[in-house]
Amino acid sequence: MQLSKFSDYALRATVLLASDPERLISTRHIAEVYDAKYFHMAKVTGWLVANGFMVSLRGRGGGLRLAQKPSDISLGALLRKLEAERPIVDTTRDTAGNGPDLPQELVASLSAAQDAFYKELDPITIADVVAKSPNIVALVENLDAVSAQA
Structure with missing residues (x-):
């Protein structure tokens, strides 16, 4: 099973925020840390806010x-x-109705x-992931360096 790029970035953003839960981090900084396009990361963080995983505080210092x-x-x-919108296999036929159906089994x-x-992943929390990833703390510390350069 392969996760979408959207899910990959959502996991990365969530783990990054979990590594320093009291710190406010901008979408731009998250995108810079992971060398992602800002607009793609903005879509991801917007989804995470809309679905109750993150809180967004606007304005200076937000x-x-x-x-x-x-x-x-x-x-x-x-x-x-x-991944709720992505079934593991596409069971639909092409637009012309061609092709055999996949066996139901x-x-x-x-x-x-x-x-x-x-x-298998249900009992694992984001805190567990952060605890087993000491290098994630270094990413947060590097945010200060990224901010200073901006």
């Missing part, structure tokens, strides 16, 4: 922070919500595998 404690955000629940098996994937 930025983003997590809406919940990192220990309350399940990796499985976050990914399940991020195959679709059911792949769907069960996708559910197992999320269930």
